[in-house]
Amino acid sequence: MKLFVQIPCLNEEETLPLVLESIPTQIDGIDEIEILVIDDGSTDRTVEIARAHGVRHFVRHTRNMGLARSFSDGADYALLHGADIVVNTDGDNQYPQARIGDLVQPILAGDADVVVADRQTQQVAHFSPFKKLMQRFGSWVVNKAASTNLPDAASGFRAYSRESLIRLNVVTRFSYCMETIIQAGYKRLAITSIPVETNPKTRESRLFKNMWQHMFQSGSAIVRAYLMYRPYVIFAGLGTLFLIGGIIPFVRYLALELGGVAGDHLQSLLLGVLLITGALLAFAIGVVADLTRINRSLTEDQLELLKRQRYREGRAAVR
Numbered sequence: 001m002k003l004f005v006q007i008p009c010l011n012e013e014e015t016l017p018l019v020l021e022s023i024p025t026q027i028d029g030i031d032e033i034e035i036l037v038i039d040d041g042s043t044d045r046t047v048e049i050a051r052a053h054g055v056r057h058f059v060r061h062t063r064n065m066g067l068a069r070s071f072s073d074g075a076d077y078a079l080l081h082g083a084d085i086v087v088n089t090d091g092d093n094q095y096p097q098a099r100i101g102d103l104v105q106p107i108l109a110g111d112a113d114v115v116v117a118d119r120q121t122q123q124v125a126h127f128s129p130f131k132k133l134m135q136r137f138g139s140w141v142v143n144k145a146a147s148t149n150l151p152d153a154a155s156g157f158r159a160y161s162r163e164s165l166i167r168l169n170v171v172t173r174f175s176y177c178m179e180t181i182i183q184a185g186y187k188r189l190a191i192t193s194i195p196v197e198t199n200p201k202t203r204e205s206r207l208f209k210n211m212w213q214h215m216f217q218s219g220s221a222i223v224r225a226y227l228m229y230r231p232y233v234i235f236a237g238l239g240t241l242f243l244i245g246g247i248i249p250f251v252r253y254l255a256l257e258l259g260g261v262a263g264d265h266l267q268s269l270l271l272g273v274l275l276i277t278g279a280l281l282a283f284a285i286g287v288v289a290d291l292t293r294i295n296r297s298l299t300e301d302q303l304e305l306l307k308r309q310r311y312r313e314g315r316a317a318v319r
Contacts, residue, residue, distance in 0.1 A: 001029060003104060004057075004078035005087045005097075006036040008070040012091035013044040019089065020053040022097040029108040030085075036078055037091075038070040046091070057081065067156075068176045075165045079307075080314035087159045095157035099196050103159045106192050113164040113189040116150055116181070117157035117196045138222075142178050145226050146185025150193050153181055157196065164189050166307045169300060171228075172221045182225040231293055235286025239279045246275030 005023055009016060016037075023035060036057040037050045041064035050058070059073045071088060078086045085104050089095045095117065106112035121127055121135045135154060142153040154177050160168075168183050170176045184191050226234060249272035 001084045001108070002032040002034065002082050003027065003030045003085045003087065003100075004034045004036050004081070004083040005089060005100060006038060006071075006074035006078060007089055007091050008038045008040055008067055008074065009042060009046050009050075009091035010040045010064060011042045011044045011046060013042075013046050013049050015093045016046060016049055016091050017053060018093040019091060019097060020050065020055065022093075023089075024098065024101050027101040027104065030104070034078075034081070034083075036074055038074045040064050040066070040070045068170050068172050068179075071176045072170045075160070079162060079165060079311045080318075082315040082318045084162050085159055086162075086165060087157075089157055093199050094201070096196050096199060099194075100159075102194055102196075103157070106194075107159055107161045111190065112192040113161045114180070114184050114191045115159040116152065116191065116193045117155050118150070118152040118193045119155050119157070119198050120195055121152060123197075138178075138219075141222055142181050145222060145230065146182045146191075148181060148185050148191050150181065150191065152193065153178060155193075162311075166304055166311065167300075169303065172224060178221045179225045182222070182229060186229040227289065228296065229293065231289035232286050235282050235289060239282035239286060242275050242279035242282055246272045246277075246279060248272070249275070 007016070007019060012019075020035065023033070025033065027033065034057055035050075035055050036059065037047070037055050039047050039058060039060045041061050047058065047060070057077065059070075059077050061070070061073075065073075074088070075086055085107055087100050087103060089097055089100075099117070103115050103117060106115050121132050127135070135152070139150060139153040143149055156177055164184065167187055167189065168180050170179060172179050181191065249268040253268040253272070
């Protein structure tokens with residue numbers, strides 16, 4: 001059983017040694033532990049420091065490509081080199097790498113395909129009350145979309161089985177965290193979490209400039225993933241809302257008609273017609289979106305077969 005620990009990095013020369021030194025060298029049930037550094041356009045000595053600490057596996061971007069692309073490229077490299085489990089941590093030493101052994105145990109036991117570390121955000125000292133509230137709300141939204149029950153859906157400290165990575169496809173450019181959970185829920189992968197305590201803060205996040213940008217980008221990723229895999233829920237909901245809104249003016253007009261004053265309220269009929277037209281459009285778009293979803297599912301099945309062949313050949317070449 002081979003484990004790859006991948007570390008996306010952007011100018012992490014100061015904190016990367018702390019991360020590398022805290023990664024376990026031996027885990028029960030794991031035969032090999034490999035470390036993969038994804039250099040996402042660093043301009044400092046991140047790569048040199050990683051090599052000095054014995055890292056042999058690298059994915060390098062000539063310019064910053066973002067966390068989602070770094071995760072995808074790292075997972076692809078790991079699977080090509082025979083990974084059975086891939087753990088993702090961060091280069092800023094936010095996460096307790098010493099808990100990697102606990103993180104992979106549900107996968108080793110066959111109880112989970114994806115394990116997400118719960119940072120217990122309500123106890124994180126440097127999180128503001130507002131950020132804690134938004135973390136809880138964001139996790140609630142993702143859980144509703146994915147039919148999961150994860151207390152910390154935004155956590156990037158995760159373990160993925162080989163099978164789950166073959167079946168998941170990251171399309172967003174911002175962060176893979178929310179999208180992969182929604183996909184995993186839709187594809188009926190088993191997801192669980194374990195509680196961890198984060199390390200003291202070492203720097204500000206480079207993923208976003210402020211909390212508002214983070215909320216907007218995360219919200220966009222959630223909506224996009226929802227539209228990709230559950231479009232009928234959104235458009236059926238919108239269509240039903242417009243339909244009800246369209247019926248109300250007609251009922252009002254009927255009541256006025258019975259009262260003998262409907263002639264002065266034709267705007268009710270106009271509003272009703274507009275809303276019902278909007279409802280019909282929403283239902284029509286929902287049908288088209290659902291057909292697109294079905295086509296995407298068939299395409300993903302073909303992509304999954306290609307991935308299996310590619311990674312099988314990659315594993316054979318490594319051996």
